Amino acid sequence: MIQLEFPIGFILNEHFIPAHLLFEILAFWIGGAYYYKIRKQQKDIFTASQRLTLLLSAAIGALLGSRLLAAIEHYELLANDFSWILFTQSKTIVGGIIGGWIAVEIAKKILKIKKSSGDLFTFPLILGIMIGRIGCALTGVSDGTAGIASNLPWAFDQGDGIARHPTAIYEMLFLGILWIILSFLKRNYTLKNGDIFKFFMIGYSLWRLLVEFIKPVPDLLWELSAIQIACVCVLGYYGHIFTKRFYKLT
Numbered sequence: 001m002i003q004l005e006f007p008i009g010f011i012l013n014e015h016f017i018p019a020h021l022l023f024e025i026l027a028f029w030i031g032g033a034y035y036y037k038i039r040k041q042q043k044d045i046f047t048a049s050q051r052l053t054l055l056l057s058a059a060i061g062a063l064l065g066s067r068l069l070a071a072i073e074h075y076e077l078l079a080n081d082f083s084w085i086l087f088t089q090s091k092t093i094v095g096g097i098i099g100g101w102i103a104v105e106i107a108k109k110i111l112k113i114k115k116s117s118g119d120l121f122t123f124p125l126i127l128g129i130m131i132g133r134i135g136c137a138l139t140g141v142s143d144g145t146a147g148i149a150s151n152l153p154w155a156f157d158q159g160d161g162i163a164r165h166p167t168a169i170y171e172m173l174f175l176g177i178l179w180i181i182l183s184f185l186k187r188n189y190t191l192k193n194g195d196i197f198k199f200f201m202i203g204y205s206l207w208r209l210l211v212e213f214i215k216p217v218p219d220l221l222w223e224l225s226a227i228q229i230a231c232v233c234v235l236g237y238y239g240h241i242f243t244k245r246f247y248k249l250t
Contacts, residue, residue, distance in 0.1 A: 006138075006139065006140025006141070006142070006158055006159030007019065007020070007138065007139040007140050007142055007143075007159065008138040008139070008140075009022075009138075010022060018135075018139065019134070019135045019138035019139060020135040020136065020138070020139040020143060021135070022135065023131055023132055023134045023135030023136075023138070024132055024135055026131050027127075027128040027129070027131040027132035027135075028128065030127065030128070030131055031124045031125065031127050031128030031131070032124070032128075034123070034124045034127055035120065035121065035124035038120065038123065038124070039051075039120060042120070044120065045115055045193070046113070046115070046117065050111060050113065051117075053107055053111065054104050054107055054108070054117050057100075057103040057104050057106070057107035058100035058101075058103060058104050058121070059100070060103055061099040061100040061101070061102055061103020061104065061106075062096035062097070062099050062100035062103075063096075063099070064099050064103075065095040065096055065097075065098050065099015065100065065102070065103075066091035066092055066093070066095040066096035066099060067091055067095070068095060068099070069092050069094060069095025069098070069099075069226060069227065069230055070091050070092045070095060072220065072226040073092060073217065073218075073220075073225060073226040073227055074218075092227060093129060093132070094205075094208055094227050094230055094231060095227075095230070097125070097201070097204070098230060098234065101118070101201070104117060104118075115193060115194075116192075116193045116194025116197065117194075118194055118196070118197025118198070118200075119193060119194055119195075119196045119197050121197065122182065122196050122197045122200045123179065123182070123183075125200070126175050126178065126179050126182075126200065129171070129175060130171075130172050130175050130176070133145075133168045133169075133171050133172050133175075134168075134172070136168040137166060137168035137169055137172075140158035140159030140160075141158050141159045141160045141164070142159060143168075145167060145168055145215070146158045146159075146164045146165070146166075146167060146168075146215075146216075147164045147165025147166065147167040147170075147214045147215055147216075148164060148165060148214050148215065148216050149162050149163060149164055150163060150164060150165045150214075151163065152165070154166065165214050165215075167211055167214065167215060170211060171207070171211065174207050174211075175204075178200065178203050178204070178207075181199075181203075182196055182199060182200060182203075185199065198238055198241070198242075201234055201238060202234075202235060202238050205231040205232075205234040205235050205238075206231070206235060208227060208228070208231050209228050209231040209232060209235070212224075212225050212227055212228045212231075
């Protein structure tokens, strides 16, 4: 079994910088830089002011959504001893994605924009999540994303003396595969504007629905966690969208 000292961090000018914080910052910085790079390479269907409004909406929605879903996920902690510090520090990627998506849709309604805006965000978003998950992997069980106990050869102690599924590493591998699949679809098929983002949402929601079964998270309803229920809602929504499209084609 691999033995590492968690949480892992870095020393800068005699100050300890947690890996989670460092890679979270890098995720926003590199993901943002990649977004602006591909926006310059591709013709954006939105004006600069529209795109800025959508970006701000996505950021605010992600901030609120990530905290809200995390609070529901860990309702037992907040119910027993509510703390604004705990509430603001707890966050989940699924909540951030859904919150940002809903906020953008609201902004588009206000601006009377009917075109899809998600494709340009998709690959920078995947890249950002992958970088952020490096920090999760280096933080161990204190991050709250480690898997349940396992005797698989690649399971290892993530800070509590128990060999666990390295779920953060699993997610990085999955996102790499999803990137390849989406790139293939984009290059080889004529897709509607917004389809790449829709496929990402379906793929990532399905992944999180399944991988949460090997995480020690509390059930909220029907033996599913809050994150899993949110993923089921996303899958149901897009299933409805593509079902309607299929029947229109036939």
